[in-house]
Amino acid sequence: MSLFLALLVAAAPPTTPASTLPAGTQALSADHEERWIPFEFTPGNQIRFVMSLEGRPVSAILDTGVSYSVLARRYTEANRLHVRGQAKADVIGGSVPVGWVKTRALAIGGLRREGGGLAVADLPATATGSATAVDLLVGRDLTADYALDIDYVQRRFRFLRSGRVPFTGTSSPLTIAPDRLVYVSSVVLGGAELRPMVVDTGDGSAITLSTAGWATARMPSRATTTTVSFGLAGPVVSEVAIVPQLVVGRTIARNVEVRVEASGGFSDAIGVAGRIGSGFLQNYRVLLDPTAGQMLLSANAGADQPPLRSTSGLLLGVADDRLKVLHVMRGGPAAAAGWRDGDLICRVDGAAITPAYPTSPLARWSAGTPGRSVTLRLCNGTERRLTLAHFY
Template sequence: MFLALLLAAATAAAPLPPISPAAQPRGSSALAPDAESRWVPFDLTPGNQLRFSVEIDGRAATAILDTGVSYSVLSRRFAERAALKVTSGGSATAIGGIVSIGWTATRKVSFGSLTRQGGGLAVATLPALATGSAEPVDLLVGRDLIEKFALDLDYAGRRFRLLPSGRMPFRGFTAPLTISRDRLVYVSALSLGAAHLQPMIVDTGDGSSVTVTDAGWTAAKIAGVRTTTTISFGLGGTVTSTIGIVPTLRLGELTARNVEVRVEPAGGFSETIQSAGRIGSGFLQNYRVLLDPAARRMILAPGATADRPPLRSTSGLLVGIDRDRLRVLHVMRGGPAERDGWSAGETICAIDGQPIPRDYATNPLATWSAGTPGRMVRLRLCDGPERQLTLQHFY
């Protein structure tokens, strides 16, 4: 299951409220002289986001690297624990709806080679469900902290670093990259079928691959793609989308093959913020990526997984971890689970006789839902009965 998380700048339909982070002190950011050697290790959350460690006013914190966030967001939980003074009263557009935000001043934020003195952070509730983890993170590191620098993402090595803009640490395919004037997030453009789609938000905080609007999908006119449904989780709630795998798409000089594409319903988040969609971590992780908006370019060097058909569900069940059990979050259209009458909200306590382990997210047992077609899986519900589910390809 991939989860999407994205926070845009405050509402576009009205003037920025007094609490808007744009109206607050920005602070001063700088890189250490040895920036090239200052790699930041990260792990991928179950929601497919880059999670790493930062320091906020001398306190250790966990963060997600999120180029789809206009202003970095601190969790209310962390702010309360650190006894930070939070000014409230604003709101922001997020996947799933509108969320309340506040603002707090900070003395210093640092990670890797980056140190920002002064300034502050937006403050919002950051739910654990948005990353698929048992514990929520403390901070979304957004555009405001990193836009002046080149961001070198080594997904294969599970590490990233910030470099002075203009550096070219590796060679690859070039695509355009800028900061949008209205939403203040990283944006590019891509070609899908007959459609040229822009602006596409380049969003490391979105765990899915590529997401487009309903209008963009219609304009692409791609025939023969089997689709189903899936869900995404944002700060504002849950969104149901259509999903399919397209044979090719173009991103600048790059032609990518076998790409998973989500299609938002009409009037969805991307339309609301007047974008054509998002390019997420599910796509970017197949490459080594350099994001350098100050130099107006993105570099993508294909990795070992580029162009491979993506992992797809053969069960039709999207589940979330709930301590010692799995909770069914969505039943995918046309899949074996829908055919067998499964419903969202049901809970699973054992798979082929094995209880759900604490490390389920990284345990080999978790591969059952995308297993070999024809395999029969025994799933014991937490209220007693056991069901059998035969896996199959359905999109």
């Protein structure tokens, strides 16, 4: 679990026919294997990087859970781009209006596309968990013809020709769903195979299942709590538990965080069993090659270590000089102490909150050692003490 929250960015195909969006012409450069793209993690656990659109740098998230790459509406307005068409797309949290814009050229590392277009939708900053929104979600339409080599340890990725295998690992099936137009695979949990599972690098959580998928797995009774995630259409509250083992292809993963969506959630809406997100994938070096039909996973050091668990029961977002309580987890110390969504924290054990908080050692307090007592000063000047504890 993130010390803050997981962000979910996935979208089913818009209701407007795909033929509305011109495809353009894509090609890899001669030196594409050397053209690594450096990235950083957003506070929401996503891959954020810089690419080029019409010769200008733009910020982007690598998102294999998006059918068509999405340009931020605010970017089109700032650059006076003509947005065409009107449609709706199912996204996590509901649905959003979508338009289209023509493009001349874009480039990501060794990949370049001439012509074509991008979907257009609102991309709020909450979609990354930070105060700064991104300009673009890079989705299936740009990536699926190639092998994506994602090196989470070195924080870099690159495009390779399909069929290229740059490292050894365990193989899992991977295809593009013909109706949903996203990357899909399967998992085995509790002896049950669950499919299709969207392989979604834009989802900051580890494994997410529909209610039906969780019921099919028939897991023994496990301690659960609640958590919140944010999609393009708003917040989603789900159950969360830690399972001892989960299998993806030939990869046996241990101590995996699993979220369970409420009935009628996004997985139900698009007819899938759930999602494999970056919270799981980041434990491996990953090769995603749907044209070759495989996902390759090579475990990083500590891949099977228990995931970070909240011991405070507070899921927090950061905005400059304060923390905002986004969710109070059921059964946790914060719930017992009467904390509420929306409470604002300006100091932790006397230390002020700064924009650097997400990557600072101070941020570790909310998943700190059980029994530790933390003094939290709210932004209205009052102080509260919170004793950390295991609760799920």
